[in-house]
Amino acid sequence: MIKRAVSADEFSALPEKGVEAQKIRSLLMAYGTKYDFCRFYLAENAFIAQLNGDFIVCGDGETDAAEFAEFLGFCGFSSVFCSKKLGEVLSKKLGSDAKIVNLMRFDRNVVNYGSDIVTPKTLSPSEAYSVIKTGFEIEFEPWYLDMSHRVRHNISRLYGLCGSALAVQYAINGEALISQIATLPDQRGKGFASRLILSVCRELCDYSVYVLCENELTGFYRKNGFAIKDYKCCIYKSNP
Structure with a gap:
């Protein structure tokens, strides 16, 4: 079940590292949980944020793609950023276009x-x-x-x-x-x-x-x- 977070404390278990986690954390630090245009959600194995229809999903790879697809269809979305594994499954269930992007690190x-x-x-x-x-x-x-x-x-x-x-x-x-x-x-x-x-x-x-x-x-x-x-x-x- 996916539910809306009403307090930043509900995201205390958000991973410390990782681009999805940091994108969500940066929104949480900037806006908190009080605005409708920037919302945060909790799923059984994932954390979710959305800003003006753009969603970020931080999951462990075992996230229920069918539940997410239903949730996104209900909410409406412009874009979703997530792991490659989840994205490939989720895009098919949504019937939407998916683009794989490279995460590169400076050495x-x-x-x-x-x-x-x-x-x-x-x-x-x-x-x-x-x-x-x-x-x-x-x-x-x-x-x-x-x-x-x-x-x-x-x-x-x-x-x-x-x-x-x-x-x-x-x-x-x-x-x-x-x-x-x-x-x-x-x-x-x-x-x-x-x-x-x-x-x-x-x-x-x-x-x-x-x-x-x-x-x-x-x-x-x-x-x-x-x-x-x-x-x-x-x-x-x-x-x-």
Whole structure:
């Protein structure tokens, strides 16, 4: 049975590590359990969070996919992020499209930072969005409201360097996730995104730094010191 959590204490058993757990934890730290647009749920073998129709599932691989499919069909969803194992089963039961993504981790032992790696500039959400929007189809208002809230609560960080920008979605329990890496069109092809990534990874020296990416970007991240560690699944609601 899946039930809504009414207190953060109900998530005390949420795993300390792992990208699904940290994504959920970052939402819990930012919003708590009092808002309808950001809800948290408990299942027998899983923890669930949803923000504006986007769900995250942290399970142990034994989660009841049939129960989840019924739950998601009842709630309605835009996307679901979960383990590869659960996602492959769940997407079939939902009749929805699934995309497998790579979870890559930064290895400081294979990187030569070089003398051109400098401290990145901390950006405001507006400054970061002006760059990130050139590389991603992101609607301004929901992105800005969520990111501003996360930054105010010291959960997320935004960095920039030479016309490039990225978001640190969270830096929690020794793990950090970078995302939304973009460069202004007239500055592309000059290595600025790589410099920014390495600069931010150096700033996050006390954390294991991860990135989620599709297959076509694995070569780029390998050149910047990342290696594939796992695979995750993103499920998207199919258009009728």
